[in-house]
Amino acid sequence: MPNPRDIRRRIKSVQNTAQITRAMQMVAASKMRRAQEAALIGRPYASQLCEALRTVIPQAGDFTHPLAEQRPVRTQAVILVSTDKGLCGALNGNLMREAATCDPGMTLFVAAGKKASQFLARTHRRLLAEFTYRDAPLFGEARAISRFVRDLFLKGEVDRVEILFTEFVSTLVQRTRRQTFLPVCDLPQLASGMGSAAPAPNHAGADAGAAPANGSDTTEFAFEPNAAAVFDALLPHHLNNMMYQVLLEAKASEHSARMVAMKNATDNARELQRDLTLDYNQLRQANITRELLEITSASMAAS
Numbered sequence: 001m002p003n004p005r006d007i008r009r010r011i012k013s014v015q016n017t018a019q020i021t022r023a024m025q026m027v028a029a030s031k032m033r034r035a036q037e038a039a040l041i042g043r044p045y046a047s048q049l050c051e052a053l054r055t056v057i058p059q060a061g062d063f064t065h066p067l068a069e070q071r072p073v074r075t076q077a078v079i080l081v082s083t084d085k086g087l088c089g090a091l092n093g094n095l096m097r098e099a100a101t102c103d104p105g106m107t108l109f110v111a112a113g114k115k116a117s118q119f120l121a122r123t124h125r126r127l128l129a130e131f132t133y134r135d136a137p138l139f140g141e142a143r144a145i146s147r148f149v150r151d152l153f154l155k156g157e158v159d160r161v162e163i164l165f166t167e168f169v170s171t172l173v174q175r176t177r178r179q180t181f182l183p184v185c186d187l188p189q190l191a192s193g194m195g196s197a198a199p200a201p202n203h204a205g206a207d208a209g210a211a212p213a214n215g216s217d218t219t220e221f222a223f224e225p226n227a228a229a230v231f232d233a234l235l236p237h238h239l240n241n242m243m244y245q246v247l248l249e250a251k252a253s254e255h256s257a258r259m260v261a262m263k264n265a266t267d268n269a270r271e272l273q274r275d276l277t278l279d280y281n282q283l284r285q286a287n288i289t290r291e292l293l294e295i296t297s298a299s300m301a302a303s
Contacts, residue, residue, distance in 0.1 A: 004287070007280040011273055018269035024087065025262035031135060032171070032255035038136070039168050039245075039252040046245045049238055053184075057231075059221040065231045066154055067239070068184045075106050077128065077149055077158040079181065080120070081165035081246055082113035083254045084132065089261040091166055091253060092119075094176045099164055108158060112145060112247070128152070133247050135255075142244035150239060153182045163243075168252035172260060181242065184235055 057068075080099055082092055096119045099109075104125055111117040111130045120127045129148055133141040149161045161182040167175045223230045 002279070002283065004280060004283055007276055007283065011276045011280065014269050014273045014276065018266050018273065021262045021265040021269060025259055025266055028255050028259035028262055032252070032259050034136070035248070035252040035255045036168065036171075039248040042245050042248050046241055049241060053234065053238060056221055060223070060227040060231070065184070065228075065235060067150065067182060067235050070183050070185060071159050073106075073159045075108065075158050076102075076160040076162060077108045077110060077152055078102055079110045079112060079145060079149060079161065079163045079165075079243075079246075080116040081163065081250045082111070082116035082119070083250075084114045086115065087261060088254055088258040091174055091257040095164065095166055098176050098178060108152075110145065110149060113250075133251075135251060137244065137247035137251060139240070139244050142247050143240045146236075146240045146243040149181065150236065163246055165246050165250050166253040168249045168256065171256045174253035174257055181239065184238070 078099065080095070082095055086092065092115045095116075099116075099119065100123070108126050108128050109116075109120050110128050111120055112133060114132070117127065117130045131141070131145050131148075149158075152158045153161055160180065162178055163181050164176070164178050167177040169175050
């Protein structure tokens with residue numbers, strides 16, 4: 001039979017746990033709102049930049065850029081973007097499960113986040129570099145990651161670079177996503193299918209030197225001073241911005257998942273507290289009833 005003192009201790013422990021998870025929920029909710037706003041605000045520019053490049057690159061004629069060179073894939077690099085801390089539900093688990101499908105014989109990893117580094121060390125996979133980023137990611141942090149993998153690709157040390165991250169869909173839904181980073185070929189959009197992104201302003205593609213589009217497929221573009229100079233400036237910026245948007249998506253996903261996980265933990269703790277309190281009251285009532293019976297029996301025996 002459980003001891004009332006033990007039950008009281010468990011109730012107190014659960015109360016303390018509920019207070020901690022409630023505080024973490026409130027902190028995550030505060031960070032979540034800012035992270036979601038940053039991710040959603042960045043999507044229109046990233047989408048419009050991709051669209052501008054899709055339109056302009058075919059008009060460059062026979063010009064080819066080293067960042068767009070496609071070659072047989074013998075070695076690939078994967079940028080694994082995770083969180084620094086846990087307590088965010090299945091977010092990191094889903095991400096690591098997808099990372100485990102990569103062929104370890106031909107895959108090199110670049111970790112962004114401590115959880116990614118710990119997973120790679122635990123599974124004995126090849127880690128090239130480890131990067132960190134803040135709760136409010138800086139463009140310079142994204143540029144450092146982009147420059148590192150860009151140099152690997154240009155030196156021929158890897159033939160393809162992919163990003164594995166968590167895309168923010170909503171507060172309750174975060175989706176593990178894997179997309180090509182290099183070579184710059186299909187120019188994927190981060191917010192594909194996301195109706196929440198606002199229309200992009202018209203100035204997003206102005207740097208490409210394009211003439212006003214008239215809706216025709218025969219639109220011609222003039223490159224000043226030349227196509228090489230334009231793409232030498234535009235493609236690295238596109239990659240830096242893509243990496244920056246990935247970090248924003250990852251942070252929005254992290255704080256959303258942590259807020260939901262802490263809310264569920266708080267609700268579960270309070271439910272457990274109610275169950276333990278009920279058990280304690282029933283046990284206490286049973287003990288009182290037993291003591292009354294013992295007193296009554298002793299009184300009857302004495303008489």
